[in-house]
Amino acid sequence: MQPVVLDTDIVSLSHKRRLSRPVATRLIGRRPLITFVTFGELTKWTDPRDWGSRRRRELADWLSGIPVLPGDEAVAATWGVLSAAATRAGQPRPVNDMWIAACCLTHNLPLATLNPKDCMYFRDHRGLRILGEE
Template identity: 55%
Template sequence: MRRIVLDTDVASLSIKNALPPALLRELLGAQVGITFVTLGELSRWAQLRNWGPSKIAGLEAWLSTRPTLPYNEAVARKWGEISAYATKRGRPRPQNDSWIAACCLVYDLPLATLNVKDFIDFAEYEGLRIVGHEDQ
């Protein structure tokens, strides 16, 4: 079975059942998961937006069916490497995007995102595979 990692934007739309049809077709039949970063971002959003018990229960139900790629030493080292390279190229990337890219690269999994511009450097220079289309 194909495995694909969801960027936080795609995970959020998936929770809302609002994925663009073209991306939904690309994800059909794949096992989708998230990174530890997306787990943190989704949890943060729930708290900042004062989600009630039923909405939090919905998030937890969604999360329970998707594996989360963990933080580990290999991911930390890859993050350091790709972050440094991006800075040396004059294109430093946001930290969370760099962590997500590092996870995908370490686990050799493609990333589904609608924010392709945020990850295109990692695709071009590091070999990150991207599934998705810019801001559909």
């Protein structure tokens, strides 16, 4: 199975069983991975949404089957290059988008996202592969 990094939006809809059929079809035969950023965002969302312990446990159990790409030194170095280049180009990007792109680029993995416009800078200037555009 070919690996693919799932953006937070894809993971959230998958967990809720609301992912559209066309997107789900593109993921068939792929091994899903998430970044440490997505793991953190999903964990964060449980608090303001007042999730009880049962729902938090269900999410944790569901996520336990998906490997998490860490924010290690190589990813941090890639993030630094991305951040500096985007700022220098006058196109600063949201921090979490840069971390997710840095994970994908460091590990040479495509990204599945419902927000491709958020990733176009990384695709156009750094070669980020976006699932469906490969």
